[in-house]
Amino acid sequence: MSQQLEPQLPLNQLEEIIQWDENGLVPAIVQDASTKDVLMLAYMNRESLKKSLETGETWFWSRSRSELWHKGATSGNTQQIASLRYDCDGDTLLVEAYRQGPACHTGEDNCFYRVAALSKDRAAGTGSTANGEGSSRFAVLAELEQLIAERHKERPEGAYTTYLFDKGIDKILKKVGEETAESIIAAKNGDNDELRYEVSDLIYHLLVLLRERNLPLDDIMQELERRHERPRRD
Template identity: 40%
Template sequence: MKPEDIKYGSDGLVPVVIQDADSGEVLMLAYGNEESMRLTLERGEMVFYSRSRKEIWHKGMTSGNRLPLASLQIDCDCDAVLARVRPTGPACHTGETSCFYRFIHGNDDDSPVFLGRLWAYLKKRSQDSTEESYTARLIAGPKSRVAQKIGEEGVETALAIATEDRGQTIYEAADLVYHLLVGLLASDLSPGEIWRELKKRHRAR
């Protein structure tokens, strides 16, 4: 599809859903017009149309919290756009990661976006002092140390599954996932490379 395929409303605008490319978290809903969508693709960063100020709005020009573009998708009717982005800071003007930080119903405690949030958090922790942070110590230490933890947690998860201890399985699998993320971080790899490898193997789409 081409940018020209986007259908703008009678007000000249198209709604743009903004999603974090690495966590899958929905960050905001904004609007674009033909010019802002052209500028978005030219600059590789989100440029919107501000409905309140009635002007082109290069997101982050004032706050510094820009939204570099990873991919741009169009829906079946061509009248809505999905932009996956890698934010340089909080997307919301309140300082929250996402503008959708308040609930009317339910919660997102079991949401998979937490995996991406944990990854971002671990990246930050890796810069902390090794005295304060277990994560920083693991990353600063020899690779064999975090590797050993992954082996151990793999075996502990295996034992919990084999003995059908569901509570222990959740506990050990969480340990395993945490140490696997730290191992990837220590190896200068990212979870995205694992998803890409899995996608190559499985025709799950």
Template identity: 55%
Template sequence: MTNLQFDDKGLIPVIVQHAITREVLTLAYMNEESYKKTVETKETWFFSRSRQELWHKGATSGNKQQVVSIRTDCDSDALVVEVLPNGPACHTGEETCFHNNLEKFDDTVGYNVITSLISIIEERQKTMPEGAYTTYLFNEGVDKICKKVGEESAEVIIASKNNDAEELKWEAADLMYHLLVLLQNQNVSFYELLQVLQKRHETKTHN
């Protein structure tokens, strides 16, 4: 920490980023004390400029953030803190504070479409709105969900064997959706799945 460059108010800007999805969650500030607490507890602590006090993210809401890594820029006057969040980062309930689009210059689809779908599936399981297909699947239970995963897997295979790229995209999307529902039904986080893939990748890379 001795190399960090705090400003004249004793603060340093912090970009909080999801360690797996790479989504930027929020921009906050730390002073020396909140930085030390973050390192000690491995959870994010910030300094609230409006309240002029330390702020433990999630202490009230329960949406704490497990710190995976802390990086600084080339001038040591800004930080990137990679976290695994235990809920939305924004006080509005949105996954990220940066959820208001001002401009979009192309049709590139980012990873956030998956995070949005995961949030919808989680919400469906909690509220079980009548008439929703996801509600139907949860009501039918694991046997029905597994059957749909099997059916969509078969459709992916058929589209691939037919060399039908357009059909493959649609069937793969159906498979992904039903797999996410199955994971939710089994209380397995999609991010845990990604962690498994990451560990396998790291193992193969170092061997």
């Protein structure tokens, strides 16, 4: 079910800020709100922007068919908008969305699955971040979050994650409590192998809980960043 958007300014003001091209269009980049993967690029006009804001799902203008189109109207692969931003020049929109299924009409997760070039470090798997740590250090968390999101939508029979979602919030909270207690016991026992196993279970169940509550892991990371930036009192 779509979630109503909370506008930060009236639609008429937003329309004045946006730098529409000669055809009355503006490019809209769609980004996965959970993983931050870029999913697709489409175009909006005033009417599709209005419908996107009103419905909480993405609407675009098809340049090839010269008509409005609601993403996922026929395929079911809709995109629930988490936020809609415009850049410093007002000539590009950024839509963060929770996707239901693939974003690309080919069935691929996103429209940018064809690789044209990679840096030598990236191709060799040795790419690094600014602080020298591997850029893929926490990639497994994003992958796990995406997998849990897919389980939440598709509910494949026999999957443990499906079982948790079907049982609901009370069952998920019970498992979080159990894994927390088991992590505490493992730490008290001084057994790091056991602790590693139990904390992994705890993290997984916490991600299931976040998905059940529709709270992206990225929001948690941003909260940690905000706390890190606060002046220390010690």
